[in-house]
Amino acid sequence: xxxxxxxxxxxxxxxxxxxxxxxxxxxxxxxxxxxxxxxxxxxxxxxxxxxxxxxxxxxxxxxxxxxxxxxxxxxxxxxxxxxxxxxxxxxxxxxxxxxxxxxxxxxxxxxxxxxxxxxxxxxxxxxxxxxxxxxxxxxxxxxxxxxxxxxxxxxxxxxxxxxxxxxxxxxxxxxxxxxxxxxxxxxxxxxxxxxxxxxxxxxxxxxxxxxxxxxxxxxxxxxxxxxxxxxxxxxxxxxxxxxxxxxxxxxxxxxxxxxxxxxxxxxxxxxxxxxxxxxxxxxxxxxxxxxxxxxxxxxxxxxxxxxxxxxxxxxxxxxxxxxxxxxxxxxxxxxxxxxxxxxxxxxxxxxxxxxxxxxxxxxxxxxxxxxxxxxxxxxxxxxxxxxxxxxxxxxxxxxxxxxxxxxxxxxxxxxxxxxxxxxxxxxxxxxxxxxxxxxxxxxxxxxxxxxxxxxxxxxxxxxxxxxxxxxxxxxxxxxxxxxxxxxxxxxxxxxx
Ligand code: CS2
Numbered sequence: 001x002x003x004x005x006x007x008x009x010x011x012x013x014x015x016x017x018x019x020x021x022x023x024x025x026x027x028x029x030x031x032x033x034x035x036x037x038x039x040x041x042x043x044x045x046x047x048x049x050x051x052x053x054x055x056x057x058x059x060x061x062x063x064x065x066x067x068x069x070x071x072x073x074x075x076x077x078x079x080x081x082x083x084x085x086x087x088x089x090x091x092x093x094x095x096x097x098x099x100x101x102x103x104x105x106x107x108x109x110x111x112x113x114x115x116x117x118x119x120x121x122x123x124x125x126x127x128x129x130x131x132x133x134x135x136x137x138x139x140x141x142x143x144x145x146x147x148x149x150x151x152x153x154x155x156x157x158x159x160x161x162x163x164x165x166x167x168x169x170x171x172x173x174x175x176x177x178x179x180x181x182x183x184x185x186x187x188x189x190x191x192x193x194x195x196x197x198x199x200x201x202x203x204x205x206x207x208x209x210x211x212x213x214x215x216x217x218x219x220x221x222x223x224x225x226x227x228x229x230x231x232x233x234x235x236x237x238x239x240x241x242x243x244x245x246x247x248x249x250x251x252x253x254x255x256x257x258x259x260x261x262x263x264x265x266x267x268x269x270x271x272x273x274x275x276x277x278x279x280x281x282x283x284x285x286x287x288x289x290x291x292x293x294x295x296x297x298x299x300x301x302x303x304x305x306x307x308x309x310x311x312x313x314x315x316x317x318x319x320x321x322x323x324x325x326x327x328x329x330x331x332x333x334x335x336x337x338x339x340x341x342x343x344x345x346x347x348x349x350x351x352x353x354x355x356x357x358x359x360x361x362x363x364x365x366x367x368x369x370x371x372x373x374x375x376x377x378x379x380x381x382x383x384x385x386x387x388x389x390x391x392x393x394x395x396x397x398x399x400x401x402x403x404x405x406x407x408x409x410x411x412x413x414x415x416x417x418x419x420x421x422x423x424x425x426x427x428x429x430x431x432x433x434x435x436x437x438x439x440x441x442x443x444x445x446x447x448x449x450x451x452x453x454x455x456x457x458x459x460x461x462x463x464x465x466x467x468x469x470x471x472x473x474x475x476x477x478x479x480x481x482x483x484x485x486x487x488x489x490x491x492x493x494x495x496x
Contacts, residue, residue, distance in 0.1 A: 004081055004082060004083050006081075008253055008254060009081065009082060009253055009254045009255075009256075010082045010085050010086070010087065010100065010251060010253050010254065010255040010257075011081070011082045011083040011085060012027075012028070012029070012083045012085070014253045015027075015085075015100070017252060017253065018100065018251055018252065018253070019250075019251075019252070021097070021099070022087070022098055022099050022100055022250060022251055023099075023100060024053070024085065024099070024100045024101055024102030025053050025054065025056075025057035025101075025102060026053050026056060026057055026102035026103065027102055028064075028083055028084050028085060028102045028104060028105065029083075029105070031056055031062065031063065031064040031102075031103075031105060032062040032064055032105065032125065033062070033064040033065065033066045033105040033106065033125060033126065034061070034062045034063040034064060034125060034126065034127050034128065034276075034278075035052070035063055035064070035065045035066070035126065035127075035128045035129070035130060036065075036066050036068060036117070036120050036121060036126050036128075036129045036130075037049075037065050037066070037067050037068060037129070037130045037131070037132070038068050038070060038110070038129065038130070038131045038132075038133055038166065038169070039068075039069070039070065039131055039132035039133040039134070039137075040067045040068065040069040040072070040075045040076065040079070040107065041075070041132060041134075042236045042237070042238055042239055042259040042261075043132050043232075043234070043236045044067070044130075044132045044190070045086055045088065045101065045236075045257070045259045046088045046234055046236040046259045046260075046261035046265075047132075047190070047232055047234045047236065047261075047265060047267070048065075048130055048132070048190055048232075048267070049065060049067075049101050049103040049104065050088060050101055050103070050265065051265070051267055051280055051283045051284060051285055052065060052103050052278050052280070052283070053101050053102060053103035053283075054282070054283035054284070055278035055279045055280045055281075055282050055283040055285075056103070056278055058279060058282035058283060059278070059279035059282050061276075061278050061279065062125070063277075063278040064103070064104070064105025064106075065103050065104050065105060065130075066104070066105055066106045066107070066108060066120060066126075067079065067084070067104050067106070067107045067108070068107070068108045068109075068110050068117050068120075069107070069108075069109055069110065070110045070111065070133060070137065070166060070169070071110075071111050073109055073111075073112070075107075075257060076107050076108070076109040078256035078257040079104065079107045079257050080107055081256070082255065082256070082257060084104035084105065084106055084107055085100050085101070085102060085104070085255075085257075086100065086101060086104075086255060086257035086258060086259065087099060087100045087101070087247050087250070087251060087255045087257075087258045087259075088101055088258075088259055088260070088261060089243070089246060089247060089250065089258065089259070089260040089261070090260075090261060090262070090263050091260050091261065091262060091263075091367065091369035091370055092262075092263050092367070092369065093367055093368055093369055096246070096250070096260075096369065098246075098247060098250035098251060098258075100251070100255075108120070110169060111164065114162040114163050114164075114169060114172070115162065117169060117173065118163070118169070118172045118173045118176050119176070120173075121169075121170075121172075121173025121174065121176060121177055121185075122173060122176035122177040122179070122180045122182055123182065124180075124182040124183050126185070127183065127184070127185060127186070127273075127275025127276055128185065128186045128187075128188060128273065128275060128277065129170075129173075129185065129186070129187050129188065130188040130190055131166070131187070131188065131189050131190060131191060131200070132190045132191055132232075133166050133191060134191060134380065134383075135191060135192065135193055135380060135383035135384060136380055136383045136432045137165075137166045138166065138167070138189075138191070138193065138199065138200070138203055139153055139165065139166070139167055139203075140193075140199055140202070140203060141460050142382065142383050142385075142386040142387070142460060142461065143386055143459065143460060143461065143462075143463050145198075145199055145202050146206070147167065147202075147203055147206040147207060147210065149210055152164055152165050152168075153165050153167055153168060153207075153210075154210070156168025156169075156171075156172075157171060157207055157210045157211035158210070158211060158212075167203055167204075167207045168207075170187070170203075170204060170207070171204070171207045171208060171211055171213070174204065174208075174217075174221050174225065175213065175217055177220075177224075178216070178217035178220035178221060178224075179217070181220070183224070183275055184224040184225065184226070184274035184275045185224065185225050185226075185274070185275055186225070186226045186227075186228060186272065186273045186274065186275060186277070187200055187201075187204070187225055187226070187227050188227075188228055188230060188269075189227075189229070189230065190230050190232045191232075192232070192298075192299060192303055192384070192387070192388075193387065194295070194296075194299065194386070194387035194391065195229060195292065195295070196229055196230060196295070197227040197228050197229030197230070197270060197291070198227065198229065200227050201227040204221065204225070204227075208221065224274065225274075226272040226273065226274050227272075228269060228270035228271070228272040228273065228291075229270045229290075229291040229292065229295065230267065230268060230269045230270065230291055230295075231266070231267070231268040231291050231294040231295040231297075231298050232266075232267055233264070233265065233266040233267070233298055233302065234261055234262060234264060234265040234266070235261065235262040235264070235364060235365075235367075235370060235372060236259060236260075236261040236262075237260070237370060237371060237372040237373065237376065238373070238376055239258060239259050239260065240371070242371075243258050243259065243260045244256060244258050246258075246260065260370075261370075262364055262367055262370050264364055265284065266284075266286075266298075267280065267284070267285040267286070268285070268286045268288055268291045268294040268295075269285055269286070269287055269288070269291065270287075270288060270289060270290065270291050271287040271288065271289065293346075293347060293348055293349040293350075293352075294349050296346045296348075296391075297346075297348050297349060297352060297354065297357060299387045299388050299391075300342045300345065300346065300388065300389075300391070300392050301338055301342050301343075301354055301357050301358050301361060302357075302361045303384065303387075303388045304337075304342065304388040304389045304392060304406075304409065305334050305337065305338060305342075305358065305361055305362075305365075306321070306365070306377050306388075307377060307378075307381070307384060307385065307388050307389065307409065307413070308334060308337060308389075308408070308409040308412060309321050309324045309325065309330070309334065309365060309374070309377075310324070310374040310375075310376075310377035310378040311374075311378055311381075311409070311412035311413050311415070311416045312324065312327070312330060312412050312488050312492070313325075313327065313330075313374040314374040314375055314378050314416060314421065314427060315412065315415060315416060315421050315422050315427070315483070315487075315488045316421070316422055316487070316488040316489060317421055317422065317423055317425070318374055319371075319373060319374065320370075320371050320372055320373055320374065321365050321370070321372045321374060321377070322365065322366050322367065322368055322370065322371070322372075323374075324374055325362070325365055325366050327488070327489065327492065328489070328492065328493065329492040329493055329495070329496035330492055331362060332492075332496040333405070333408070333492055333495055333496050334358075334362060335355075335358065335359075335362070336405055336496075337405035337406065337408070337409065338354060338355060338358035338361075339354075339355045339358065340404075340405055341392060341393075341396060341403055341404070341405045341406045342354060342358070342392055342406075343355060343358075344396065344399070344401060345391075345392040345395040345396050345399075346392075346395060375427075375428065375430075378416060378427075378430075379428075379430040379431065380430065380431050380432065381413050381416070381417075381431055382431050382432065382433040382437070382458070382460065382461050383431075383432065383433075385410070385413060385461060386461060389406055389409050389410060389413075390406075390410070390461070390462065390463070390466060392406050393406045393407070393410070393466060393472065394463065394465070394466055397465075397466070397469055397471075397472065402471065402475070403472060403475070404475055407472060407475035407476045407478075407479055408479045408495070410476050410479075411476045411477075411478075411479035411480040411483055412479075412483065412488075414451055414452065414455055414476070414480055415480055415483045415484065417429060417437055417441065417455070418441070418445065418451070418484075422487040422488055422489075433458070433460060433461070436458060436460075437455070437458070440454040440455055440457060440458060441454060441455070448477050448480040448481040448484060449477050451480060452473060452476050452477050452480060453473075456473065479491070482494065
């Protein structure tokens with residue numbers, strides 16, 4: 001890595017000019033790489049990178065991270081110009097603290113140099129690949145977990161072209177590693193998928209089959225690759241020009257890869273790392289043999305509530321989550337969602353009270369220093385609703401219970417898909433299933449019942465049993481009618 005000598009820009013040469021409290025725990029270049037991370041978004045930088053830097057700082061180990069951006073060049077360019085350094089501002093209601101993180105040992109851009117990334121995955125120094133690529137990049141059907149083999153993925157798996165999809169890149173890397181026999185590897189999903197370790201294993205198994213990989217390398221992968229499940233949690237909104245301006249003020253130099261996050265951070269990890277791991281337990285993480293209860297807790301009582309806030313808030317014209325929570329009665333409705341519907345739907349981790357966790361979540365959402373846009377959370381609803389909301393609903397119904405508040409969240413999503421807010425302003429539809437959603441709505445959008453029937457037919461989102469459940473259908477139609485007729489504010493006032 002050529003050192004950036006520009007002392008007005010974050011980089012090794014600027015480190016000595018930084019206020020002492022802003023300096024990294026690790027000096028990049030001094031910790032050899034052991035991890036490849038796919039997905040260099042704000043979340044990775046404020047979460048795994050921070051925990052890993054602290055773990056290596058506390059206990060050592062060759063666990064530098066090579067950060068790979070699958071698509072975006074902007075973040076790779078910014079980090080490459082900064083010797084892979086970036087800052088994280090921790091925003092509490094009563095003030096901010098900014099610190100540079102030295103966890104990254106390098107950065108790569110997969111789309112322009114896939115061979116380098118495949119080479120890294122086969123490199124014996126790399127013993128772990130972590131991923132934050134968002135739900136849709138796994139290309140799994142959200143309901144069944146089946147791999148969705150679109151033309152791009154089939155081309156990646158069946159031709160020799162440079163891989164362009166995440167599954168394609170993983171398969172190519174694993175084949176190279178099997179051929180070189182360079183030691184065991186953990187593939188660690190850090191995305192908000194249900195049973196993310198099992199889903200990633202399923203993805204790899206199905207992709208190897210689609211690529212008609214012979215038994216030898218398939219057996220190698222089965223014997224040498226682990227897929228620990230994880231629960232990851234920290235609210236990290238997409239960075240904005242304000243984030244960068246605040247970083248410059250705190251650091252005294254420009255940081256074009258700066259991120260800002262809430263103080264809270266949690267990481268629960270299944271301890272299954274055949275090639276070793278950083279001492280994350282020294283950095284606030286919980287190592288366990290089953291992350292499932294934690295993951296269900298977080299997906300249902302945090303992400304589900306986040307999505308509810310995002311759709312209801314966006315419809316009512318709230319730009320951020322904190323603004324949405326200022327809507328009269330929304331907090332009451334969200335509390336009822338958590339206590340009456342989410343809590344009885346699953347068994348939480350031992351000793352955890354779901355309503356108590358829900359209170360903590362609402363306090364985090366109201367942090368006034370965090371400007372998390374409702375529209376950011378609203379995107380990709382088809383990929384998020386199943387594990388955040390519909391699993392809760394299915395479990396309640398299977399136990400013979402009603403799912404009234406969950407039905408409100410589903411109705412809010414359907415109402416959002418109609419594409420305009422309560423004041424008539426347009427709302428964007430940013431979703432990998434946007435075309436299918438638009439086609440379904442074209443067939444029936446005139447009445448609430450028509451909308452529900454058209455969208456309940458999307459099998460990638462609504463499982464057949466839920467779609468055929470008359471009580472669920474009636475609840476969702478009822479809420480959607482109220483939302484359409486009276487708007488969010490009056491619906492909340494009537495419900496709370
Ligand atoms: C959010 C998550 O964007 C979203 O859909 O619900 O990114 C959320 O902020 C994180 O999962 C919190 O850990």
